Amino acid sequence: MEDKIPLYVMTAVLIPLVCYNLFWFFKELNFYRDNGWDFSKSFGPDIYGSDIPDEDSKLSPQTKLLYGYPTMIVGGTIFIIVGAAQIF
DSSP states (O other), rough: GGHHHHHHEEEEEEHHHHHHHHHHHHHHHHHHHHSSSOTTTTOOOOBBBSSSOGGGGOOOOHHHIIIIHHHHHHHHHHHHHHHHHHHH
């Protein structure tokens, strides 16, 4: 049981993060759909393409919607599935 505590913590942390990313993905999807897919307006939290948050590494709205959120959602879900498989 004690050897599985890190897996419980990892799963407990990742589930809310994946839900947060899903929330913003669908919220941005609805925003841009309602605005005629005009990606000149930025909406939602900023996502950076590197560890250092500066203007050069900030993802554009289109890149954020097409690559940023899906990558975080799929990656987090894979880690949740692997952690749950190890727990059970």
